Amino acid sequence: MTRGVVGIGGGIGASRFWRALLRVLEPAELTLVVNTGDDLWQHGLRICPDLDTTLYALSGRQDAQRGWGLSGETFRCMDALRDLGQEVWFNLGDRDLATHLLRTGLLGDGTSLSEVTAVLARAMGVGVRVLPMTDDMVTTHVVTTAGAVLHYEEFLVRHQAAPEVAEVRYTGAGRAVPAPGVLAAIADAGLVVLAPSNPLASICPVLAVPGIRAALRTTAAPVLAVTPIVSRVPISDPGERLRAASRAGLLAARGLPPTAAAVASLYRDLCRHFVLDAADAVECDAVRAAVRDVIVVPTLPGTGPPDDVLARAVLGARRHEAV
Template identity: 35%
Template structure:
């Protein structure tokens, strides 16, 4: 078989796991990853891209596996000193991690595009898959909550998701220009996989960039999404809570409603098998399979199964 051209939309830890699964599979050489930049925020004068860095560190096997983010073997002397100086240190930035943020910020101030900075960092760290961005412009997820107007990092890290989300806003999205390379990747690929990431603040933020959702609607590629829910709950993160806050059911149907404009298929966990028939009735292909990913084998097996399912369900053209 000729090489499959695969696009993975990924955000956060779930996205990084899916990316690792494809990187460990027979489909690695044809895979490109589109990462979420809407969690980006400035800390201590440095521009931090949490989801992109999680992707890079994971694909380079430099991630702290226990916590799922940050560098393994990390120290926090700078953060400890900042705390003594009376600075806010709720965003845990390690000493090795800070080097990445210093480098990114310096190049950003020189006028280099976020895409090129990401490419250089991925190359330096040895990320095993190319990482594309939805836009080189600044787009930030902001949440209207009962505790005020919060950035996603304030909500997720500082408040530990302990705030009622009333509305989600993607600031800057309306005027953002999509990266041409990303639009071309979606248009020309054979298969699009939506990682088991938060459909509202991770994948949803990518889709908020003008042209991205439209590209998914218009592509001839087969589009398959992996639900981040297992028995109606997320393994990590607030996706289930956010679905409910947005008036969507915290189940497979809620995930479908987020992506119904363009998906051909949905992957749901074995524990949610009873929800498959309702999805079938809507004309959606459904793969029911264990979807928890705790190690490399499980990541590779799930993503290989996802790609194989897509190949079986539709004749995918190959390059």
């Protein structure tokens, strides 16, 4: 048996990539460690945006147009909340609410987030093993130059990534423990892939959980990152543009430009391979300053050859000795 692939990532960008990977990889070969730094409590419910996006995408339920939430969704409950005079900035669909109700009910009964996630994955028929990065509460906070401390989703959704960012904090990360199975999966992996997710909002919160960064440094598996940034392809989709603005705003707070090389520099102590988009091939040397092996392929869906070119390029880095 070949060793499994461990994927680390967030929501929308990561899920699109996992689906591409699953064109050439069996679900049982993939374990995902998903960012929970975006998790929030809204109206008494525990919302896990990245876990839900992952589960919805892997079960074929996600709204492909919007990128988040379920297809064929309605928003009658949120409309009713607005009718009750409530400000609703985080939209939850009526069917999506079932996920949050089930999760919140189970958490209230003492079930861990890992176990809840396994219940949800099973209920949705997801064959991939999906783990939260931790069962503890970690919150990505964006501190603005105006001094406001915003939950990341508040910064992204409510404020449309507009405020200038002074600092990104992973509140609670210091006391968090990796979820059961996370460290073992990394140690036993044949390949670890950092998804094309917002580095500071979706990857670094995972790396901030004590033990995970060390596990990535010490695993025998090669660690590969896929760039979330393709500088030379214009973005037309409004959702993508918002996410790009958020990525750039958070990188700026670290004094970094919104480039693939800047992302690579964040992973320099971990990564052996970095996948750069073919459109940004001129950045190859800049990336190589941080990560020695640069793989140049088309990474965006619909802009080059079929997705499995990317998937095969990524899986080419996998170590193939038997377990």
